[in-house]
Each structure stands twice: as C-alpha cells, then as structure tokens.
Amino acid sequence: MPKDLADRRGVETEVYQPAEDSHLLAEAAAADMGEREAGEARRALEVGTGSGYVAEHVAAETGAEVVASDLNPHACRQARERSEHGVAVVQADLVSPFRDGAFDVVLFNPPYLPEDAAAARDDWMEVALTGGEDGRAVVDPFLDSVGRVLAPDGAVYLLVSSLTGVDEVVDRAAENGFSAVALRDESFPFETLTVLKLVR
Numbered sequence: 001m002p003k004d005l006a007d008r009r010g011v012e013t014e015v016y017q018p019a020e021d022s023h024l025l026a027e028a029a030a031a032d033m034g035e036r037e038a039g040e041a042r043r044a045l046e047v048g049t050g051s052g053y054v055a056e057h058v059a060a061e062t063g064a065e066v067v068a069s070d071l072n073p074h075a076c077r078q079a080r081e082r083s084e085h086g087v088a089v090v091q092a093d094l095v096s097p098f099r100d101g102a103f104d105v106v107l108f109n110p111p112y113l114p115e116d117a118a119a120a121r122d123d124w125m126e127v128a129l130t131g132g133e134d135g136r137a138v139v140d141p142f143l144d145s146v147g148r149v150l151a152p153d154g155a156v157y158l159l160v161s162s163l164t165g166v167d168e169v170v171d172r173a174a175e176n177g178f179s180a181v182a183l184r185d186e187s188f189p190f191e192t193l194t195v196l197k198l199v200r
C-alpha cells in the first residue's frame with residue numbers, strides 16, 4: 001500500500017476521536033482558565049492530544065499559546081491538520097522533551113481503562129485507551145514528571161475515571177506535591193468522569 005494511503009488509514013482507525021471525556025476536559029479547563037488580555041498569554045501543553053480537539057478548543061477559547069504532543073505519529077499528523085489557532089504539535093512521550101517550567105497549564109486526558117488482558121490489542125487505540133492492570137500505568141509517570149515542566153504557579157487539568165481510581169490518583173498527585181480539586185463530574189452507566197485541577 002502506498003505510504004500516504006497507509007498513513008491516512010492510520011489516521012482514520014488509530015487516532016482517538018473526541019468523545020465525552022474530551023469534551024468534559026476541554027470545557028472544564030477552558031472555563032477555569034478564562035480569557036486573558038493580550039500580553040498576559042499563558043503557555044499550555046496538552047499531553048496525548050489525539051485528534052487535537054482539546055488543544056484547539058483551549059487555544060480558541062482562552063487565547064493561550066498551546067503546544068500539543070502525542071506518542072502516536074498518526075495523532076500528531078491529525079492534530080497538525082486540525083490546527084487553526086497556531087497549535088504546535090510535537091511527537092513525545094509524556095513531558096520528556098520540554099524544558100523545566102515551560103508551561104503555565106498542562107492538560108491530559110490519559111489512557112485510563114484497566115487492561116482486559118483477554119481483549120488486549122497491539123495497536124494505537126490500545127495505547128489511547130488502556131493504562132495497564134490498574135488503569136494508572138500512564139497516569140502515574142505523568143504525575144511523577146509533570147511538575148518539572150510546570151511554572152511555579154501553574155495548574156494541571158487531568159481527566160480521571162472512577163474505573164481508574166480517583167483516590168489513588170489524588171494520593172499520587174499529593175506525593176508529588178500537588179493538591180487536587182474536582183472541577184467537574186459527569187456520570188455514565190459504567191463510570192463517572194472527573195476533571196481534576198492540580199496545583200502546588
């Protein structure tokens with residue numbers, strides 16, 4: 001198959017498309033960040049941007065300068081194509097390539113489902129959805145490393161699910177010096193989604 005067509009198929013089948021969790025995070029974070037006057041621009045990073053929807057929403061609604069990153073190259077391509085508000089897209093594992101204190105805001109809608117070993121697949125959608133046995137295999141290293149790239153008075157907006165264990169996430173955040181507030185909740189038949197705001 002021509003590389004271009006293969007890449008295009010990857011974008012269509014292997015990039016997480018905006019869902020209830022994406023909308024909840026985008027709206028709660030943008031509302032909490034509010035709009036600032038020009039000259040007070042904030043720098044925001046969306047980790048695990050997928051289609052780029054959350055990064056684009058935050059850039060459009062708040063005027064923040066937004067960088068979006070993802071491990072998945074198909075996601076990076078799709079996020080780049082979506083960008084209308086100057087969102088820069090970088091392929092990266094969590095926050096590893098970014099410099100210390102670079103961002104006022106970091107957002108993440110992580111892979112949070114506990115893995116069903118019997119149904120596990122070896123593809124990018126698995127990377128988007130599942131976080132190991134307890135659902136926190138990506139959330140925990142994120143919490144352990146995000147403080148490094150955050151400005152001293154910065155904030156993290158993190159989407160979590162009751163399936164991930166909200167108390168365990170809050171405890172891990174506390175071990176890394178963050179206090180957590182639940183900004184918004186939304187309940188579904190099998191889970192409740194919560195947007196946590198973490199500050200130091």
Ligand SMILES: C[S@@+](CC[C@H](N)C(=O)[O-])C[C@H]1O[C@@H](n2cnc3c(N)ncnc32)[C@H](O)[C@@H]1O
Pocket residue numbers: 016017018019021022023047048049050051052053054069070071072075092093094109110111112124127128129138
């Ligand atoms: C639940 S999806 C969210 C996508 C998008 N932000 C949204 O809300 O619609 C999780 C995303 O995190 C990305 N991801 C998973 N592990 C990652 C890692 N270690 N570093 C960066 N991105 C990662 C996945 O590729 C996927 O795009």
